[in-house]
Amino acid sequence: MPVGEDFALDYERRFVKAMKRKFEEDPKDKIQTHIGMGIEQSERKKEFRDAGKKIAEERGISGYDPMLHLGGIPLGQRVLMPYKLSTTDSYCEGDDLHFVNNAAMQQFWDDIRRTTIVGLDMAHSVLERRLGKEVTPETINEYLHMLNHAMPGAAVVQEHMVETNPGLVDDCYVKIFTGDDELADEIDDQYLIDINKLFTEDHAKQLKEAIGKSLWQAVHIPTIVCRTCDGATTKRWSAMQISMAMIDAYHLCAGEAAISDFAYASKHAAAIDMASFLPARRARGENEPGGLQFGLLGDIVQANRIYPDDPARASLEVVAAGVMLYDQIWLGSYMSGGVGFTQYSTAAYTDDILDDYTYYGVDYINKKYGGIGKAPATMDTVIDVGTEVTLYAMEQLDSYPTLMEDHFGGSQRCGVGAAGTAISCSLATGHAQAGLNGWYLHMILHKEKHGRLGFYGYDLQDQCGSANSFSIRGDEGAPLELRGPNYPNYAMNVGHMGEYAGISAAAHYALGDAYVLNPLVKVAFADPSLKFDYSKVRKEYAKGALREFSPAGERSLIIPAK
Amino acid sequence: MAEYKTQYYPGVGKVAENRRNFMNPEYELEKQREVSDEDVALILGHRAPGEAYKSVHPPLEEMEEPDCAIRELVEPTEGAKAGDRIRYAQFTDSVYFAPSTPYVRAWMMHNRYRGIDTGTLSGRWIVEARERDVEKIASDLLKTEVYDPALSSMRGATVHGHSLRLLENGLMFDMLSRTELGEDGNVYYVKNQIGEPLDKKISVGKPLPEEVRKEKTTSHRVDGYKMRDDEELLKFVQRIHKLRAMAAYQLKIEE
Numbered sequence: 001m002p003v004g005e006d007f008a009l010d011y012e013r014r015f016v017k018a019m020k021r022k023f024e025e026d027p028k029d030k031i032q033t034h035i036g037m038g039i040e041q042s043e044r045k046k047e048f049r050d051a052g053k054k055i056a057e058e059r060g061i062s063g064y065d066p067m068l069h070l071g072g073i074p075l076g077q078r079v080l081m082p083y084k085l086s087t088t089d090s091y092c093e094g095d096d097l098h099f100v101n102n103a104a105m106q107q108f109w110d111d112i113r114r115t116t117i118v119g120l121d122m123a124h125s126v127l128e129r130r131l132g133k134e135v136t137p138e139t140i141n142e143y144l145h146m147l148n149h150a151m152p153g154a155a156v157v158q159e160h161m162v163e164t165n166p167g168l169v170d171d172c173y174v175k176i177f178t179g180d181d182e183l184a185d186e187i188d189d190q191y192l193i194d195i196n197k198l199f200t201e202d203h204a205k206q207l208k209e210a211i212g213k214s215l216w217q218a219v220h221i222p223t224i225v226c227r228t229c230d231g232a233t234t235k236r237w238s239a240m241q242i243s244m245a246m247i248d249a250y251h252l253c254a255g256e257a258a259i260s261d262f263a264y265a266s267k268h269a270a271a272i273d274m275a276s277f278l279p280a281r282r283a284r285g286e287n288e289p290g291g292l293q294f295g296l297l298g299d300i301v302q303a304n305r306i307y308p309d310d311p312a313r314a315s316l317e318v319v320a321a322g323v324m325l326y327d328q329i330w331l332g333s334y335m336s337g338g339v340g341f342t343q344y345s346t347a348a349y350t351d352d353i354l355d356d357y358t359y360y361g362v363d364y365i366n367k368k369y370g371g372i373g374k375a376p377a378t379m380d381t382v383i384d385v386g387t388e389v390t391l392y393a394m395e396q397l398d399s400y401p402t403l404m405e406d407h408f409g410g411s412q413r414c415g416v417g418a419a420g421t422a423i424s425c426s427l428a429t430g431h432a433q434a435g436l437n438g439w440y441l442h443m444i445l446h447k448e449k450h451g452r453l454g455f456y457g458y459d460l461q462d463q464c465g466s467a468n469s470f471s472i473r474g475d476e477g478a479p480l481e482l483r484g485p486n487y488p489n490y491a492m493n494v495g496h497m498g499e500y501a502g503i504s505a506a507a508h509y510a511l512g513d514a515y516v517l518n519p520l521v522k523v524a525f526a527d528p529s530l531k532f533d534y535s536k537v538r539k540e541y542a543k544g545a546l547r548e549f550s551p552a553g554e555r556s557l558i559i560p561a562k
Numbered sequence: 563m564a565e566y567k568t569q570y571y572p573g574v575g576k577v578a579e580n581r582r583n584f585m586n587p588e589y590e591l592e593k594q595r596e597v598s599d600e601d602v603a604l605i606l607g608h609r610a611p612g613e614a615y616k617s618v619h620p621p622l623e624e625m626e627e628p629d630c631a632i633r634e635l636v637e638p639t640e641g642a643k644a645g646d647r648i649r650y651a652q653f654t655d656s657v658y659f660a661p662s663t664p665y666v667r668a669w670m671m672h673n674r675y676r677g678i679d680t681g682t683l684s685g686r687w688i689v690e691a692r693e694r695d696v697e698k699i700a701s702d703l704l705k706t707e708v709y710d711p712a713l714s715s716m717r718g719a720t721v722h723g724h725s726l727r728l729l730e731n732g733l734m735f736d737m738l739s740r741t742e743l744g745e746d747g748n749v750y751y752v753k754n755q756i757g758e759p760l761d762k763k764i765s766v767g768k769p770l771p772e773e774v775r776k777e778k779t780t781s782h783r784v785d786g787y788k789m790r791d792d793e794e795l796l797k798f799v800q801r802i803h804k805l806r807a808m809a810a811y812q813l814k815i816e817e
Contacts, residue, residue, distance in 0.1 A: 030658060030727050032728070035729070379807065383803070398784040409684055410684020413684070414684075440807075441803045444802065445796075450781055451581075451663025451666050452663050469807060
């Protein structure tokens with residue numbers, strides 16, 4: 001049997017500090033005294049109330065009115081608790097973590113949606129073999145000069161063209177990267193994503209071997225374009241501007257057949273989407289959240305680059321990224337509408353709770369198996385690590401009533417408990433399917449311990465999930481890295497998919513892999529010029545919550561000053 | 563061949579035993595309080611006491627239904643015979659040793675009642691049935707050992723409370739304050755399950771003593787009966803997980 005409670009005695013609980021601040025009462029007391037305070041206890045709710053009054057007066061149509069809640073009983077009959085962004089010292093109100101109220105969260109998604117990675121080798125082959133043109137580092141630099149003029153929406157071939165205001169599209173640019181150090185040395189620094197400088201020596205070696213001598217463009221079209229159009233616009237916008245820049249840089253005929261080769265390569269043959277398109281019943285084009293594979297999110301998030309020796313930390317940043325994208329934005333708004341999904345998601349990246357469960361698992365793994373990634377990828381390991389972390393997590397809910405109140409819904413409790421369990425199994429074994437299997441072990445143990453689980457959806461996927469966690473054939477499942485929000489059982493259930501992304505990433509981070517699924521994506525998002533810093537997801541969310549994050553795509557240049 | 567005896571639930575601990583009792587229709591639930599049929603109707607809030615049941619079809623015996631083997635096999639419930647509409651009862655149970663939990667209630671329904679549709683969430687549990695059947699079920703659930711007046715509560719909406727810390731008087735938190743603790747130590751419903759004020763207070767008796775709660779609970783807790791201590795239950799759940807994982811798609815996995 002697990003070493004259990006004796007082992008847990010020496011473990012310092014990471015969530016206690018947040019519990020004290022949130023509830024201002026003894027975190028282990030099961031009696032609450034701060035009740036009936038209403039919205040007056042919340043600066044944000046009062047701000048909303050005042051804004052609602054002002055809007056109603058100005059437009060003559062009623063709006064936000066917190067006194068309408070439940071027949072006039074306002075929210076805040078219990079503590080309207082603040083939230084601590086895990087691993088940071090920043091606290092905010094729950095409202096600040098809805099993506100509508102958080103510019104950093106919006107930019108997180110904007111920066112993914114507006115990105116496409118386009119190979120240059122195909123275009124260079126056409127130039128050299130078909131047209132007999134010479135391609136050199138100098139011509140590549142000149143091409144990039146033109147492309148960074150054209151990509152935001154400027155003309156390079158024709159005159160008398162309308163153009164976009166550079167001040168509105170200043171977030172748009174193109175950089176390139178390669179595994180060829182000699183070529184990289186010849187590229188102007190302003191255009192290069194330098195693998196050697198951005199990654200550890202080991203990771204750089206892995207990435208350069210995977211990429212080889214091929215040359216890739218990381219294209220980021222304007223945020224404002226994706227917001228007005230959609231994610232599927234990205235590679236179309238990009239391909240048009242790339243073709244125009246090619247004409248200009250290599251003095252081509254605008255009508256010659258080779259131009260269509262550039263367009264085809266940029267839009268299809270050499271273009272990599274961040275997300276694949278979805279079937280008709282979900283009906284979205286490329287680069288929309290429903291098509292973004294879990295493994296790819298582990299590459300977009302850069303925490304393993306910054307914390308290569310702390311795979312747990314890196315995995316938790318992926319969870320934070322995933323729950324916000326998949327639950328708050330995808331399921332919560334694209335698929336469902338409303339505001340409730342935020343409450344599920346925040347549980348996974350606030351108050352150091354998931355961190356606590358996961359690092360408990362890390363301690364257990366280190367002591368029992370001699371380190372991360374060293375346990376055999378067997379059912380016995382999953383059952384051992386999975387049972388221990390599950391019981392630890394659930395016992396904390398018993399021992400700290402404020403923790404139970406923080407995760408006041410069963411979906412929050414079992415989602416976060418299963419995430420800690422599953423990430424621990426991934427970290428122990430370096431195997432994503434083993435991690436996923438640990439998730440489902442947690443779920444059925446959780447249900448039997450408490451006699452309750454999550455909302456109805458948890459009955460759907462979590463009580464049959466054991467049976468598909470090792471299925472990797474295409475018509476039955478897939479390796480977890482290749483699954484995504486459109487995987488049949490995952491398509492409607494909040495509180496899971498971000499965690500799955502973290503589980504798949506954890507297995508690779510545990511083994512010191514530089515990337516999870518795609519080395520090109522890993523390198524593209526290492527770019528420090530991006531608006532959102534993907535190495536510190538939770539810290540960026542905190543900046544958004546505290547209204548300190550400066551996003552792109554603002555329209556103040558073209559609207560009346562307020 | 564030995565006669566099959568339903569086992570209901572694995573485990574050797576007190577929680578497992580209590581779960582078996584609740585699920586086993588042969589086990590007679592201990593009656594702990596009186597709640598009149600009129601008061602049950604008031605708490606439910608679906609019809610005024612004495613008001614006729616609303617129907618959605620004529621009584622079955624007047625319907626001249628076609629010959630059907632299933633109809634002959636299944637005895638309709640009283641509500642179905644009369645053509646009652648479908649109504650609901652919904653309960654919230656505190657994690658702090660309330661006798662019931664959502665899953666236990668659902669398992670209990672499947673073993674003890676017919677003609678019901680039950681829904682199980684983390685913080686509430688609902689049963690839907692023909693109206694007079696719902697009243698009978700709600701009456702049973704309010705009067706017996708599956709209910710603690712302080713820690714169980716009928717809540718149609720705004721159900722939050724199961725996971726929240728308790729009030730200073732020991733009651734489970736309820737944003738709508740549907741129940742209150744009287745000076746006589748009894749808990750009273752002052753609003754119906756959906757939160758509409760009642761014309762009179764309805765007593766559901768005194769809260770259970772803490773030592774009784776810990777003996778009657780169907781939930782494992784570290785400050786009560788621990789799941790770690792029930793090795794049989796743990797092994798059973800692990801076995802189910804392992805069989806599901808390994809049997810699926812005939813996976814060959816290293817033992």
